[in-house]
Amino acid sequence: MNLAERDWRWARVREQMAADGVDALLGYAPGWRREDLRYLADVQLNGSFAFLYLPAEGEATAFALAKDREAFAAARWVTDVRDLDPSGLVQLVGMLAGGQRPQTLGVSHLELLPLGFRDAIAASLGGASRLVSATRLMSAVRLVKSGQELARMRRCGQITDAAWDALLGSLRPGATEYEVVASTEAALKRLGATDNFMLIASGGADVRGMTPPSSRRLEPGDMVRTELTPQCDGYWTQICRSAVLGQASSAQRASFELFSEALEAGLAVLRAGVTAHDVALAENDVFRSHGLGEYCTAQWTRVRGHGHGAHLDEVAIVEGEDTVLEAGSVVIVHPNTFTPLAGYHVLGDPVVVTDDGWEPLLATPRVLFEIEI
């Protein structure tokens, strides 16, 4: 990605900082939430933590473990990269203490910032500065994707389609769940994916949700459900599908019809300007119309979809979430939940929100797959 892309992103961040009264931003990337530094510096990190300081004006400064410094050099978005010393954050606190201290320092993922780090940073700023969370600030900025981000997500979508095909190819009676995951993982890594988030479940109507794989062996008639989420070049796309070993039963078909109706209802209302609530409401109303509304509650399901991008689980598509989905946002709509029809069922596609609707990121048909055995 080029420097024009960097400048576009930093301008968006700074605009939001000004709106939120944040004088400087400290992006924090713990090992499992690296999306803000991916956005700010276009780096693929490996370390357990890294920081990036972005003042209201001027250049950014990154603080990284030795293993990640090469990544910053390769991206070339941030040239001032300093050592990160986990025992005391010496260089970071030295810069904060020695420069013009921001009155309000916004820290993304402040909620995850370790006590030792927070205390060192707060001490360096002195009593006149305050730390505030910039997690929502960064989430709001990242919601709308640039053309270059969407290009990466489309590429990731192609790998996601191929990974689903690989999963289908691995389904056979006698295969264990973890062997299916192994085959899928190998396929998506072969195509260049850098990471993956995946849950799976197999069996009948008693399946209540998806988890990491077990050593359960697949049987004829099983429905295999998966949420498969490769990451490519720092961006994630997810597919949710279900497949039956053999011919689907009438109950499994009825379940699919319900979920297909709900998914299409969610997609039908999706366009720039609607809220996450609107999409969730459309999905849930389908369940309610079939007398299955209780299965849209937190007892049975988490969300009715969510945003995608540099993090795989961005804005939640749930009733009550008033985030406006702007053109360029990417969300997956998935009415995944348990019902008594055929147990837990998953079906969902990620799409790019446009002014008059949406564009798909996947080519895999939205059908109930049947595996010949």
Place this chain on the structure above:
Amino acid sequence: MKRGLVEPVGANADVYQARVERLRERMRHAGVEVALLYGDVYRSDDIAHLTNLCIYWNEGVVAVPTEGSAALLAKLSKRVHPWMRRTSTLTDLRASQQLPELIGAYLDERRAGQVGLVDERWWPAPLVDGIRSTHSDRAYVDMPEAVRTERIVPDALDRADIRRAGALVRAGLGAAVDGNGTPAERIAELEFAARAGGARDVIARCLPTAFGLHVECSVQFANVWAHGSRMADGDSALEAAFAAASAALAPEVTLAALQRAAGDGVLVSLISHTDIATDGDLMVPPNSADSLPPGGAFVLRVGRGAVRLADTYLLAGSSSEPLTRSLEAAA
């Protein structure tokens, strides 16, 4: 993100109970009524060690009282509680989006006494603030490395599982190094070999360097990890240095002695198996004069710039057992 095999505790419930009892000994010694452990999807091996719980997403806290059963206090949805009960020793599972309040409610049920925060330095600061402010009548004490210290010398179950993890690293590296493919194709072979063998988690990288293709691999089997790295194209000088260091590796040896054995021009480092998941990022660098504990499991790394060779060893008797390469290759 963990997406590999998670198996139930099975016949090993007594092992997990014994581990909890060792923590309780420390708690009694420190005058602690309840110990709290924080974990997330990136770093939760202490929690897994005590309970076999796999935090595959998000974050959570495990509370261990001096009496009674341990409890999970987490933002994770109640929907996954049945799976957690099936695969861990935990029976008391509680969920709320307001974690400080959830922890506070748990503490309210316990008798008065000090609360121990295991590795408090690494807890999210707002969570610690929230707990302390909602229950300011309690005394809080840090319990640094209270579980990690117990894990450094693995018990019988962990020893067996580290050997399994080592075998999966060996298989994965073999698949990656022996092939002729692109880095992505080599990683694919590695991932399949490890995951189809039952790995819970795999972290693998294949990077072109000025000295050739560098492959490194960390594998978690059950709750323990092994690590290894290779040069696909060989590097005879580095291999000679590594061989010299590994030959000197034994219980009671020091890092300084290993560095002397490897010679100048290379850097020797050691990582306890307890720190493989985080690649040693959180550990206090060992003193070069500290001796290695008998029975411990360690990654030996010998590097030159960005290139390094590594294997995991179990220190047993008067020697070391290589876990991530064959005995023939190690010789």
